Amino acid sequence: MKPEDILNEDFLKQFKNGPELTTFLEQLHKRGIEKILEGELDAHLDYEKHQKN
Secondary structure, X not given: OOXXXXXXXXXXXOOOOHHHHHHHHHHHXXXXXXXXXXXXXXXXXXXXXXXXX
């Protein structure tokens, strides 16, 4: 799925003002960074979180 498929007109209509969009983007950024860091940690430890080694 491409980003432009997700960020279509209907999706963007839910944001009524700048602060709502900013809050959403901040949450998206935070969750993205957390997932990246989890992936780096999994790669460094050579196993996934909660996986028995």
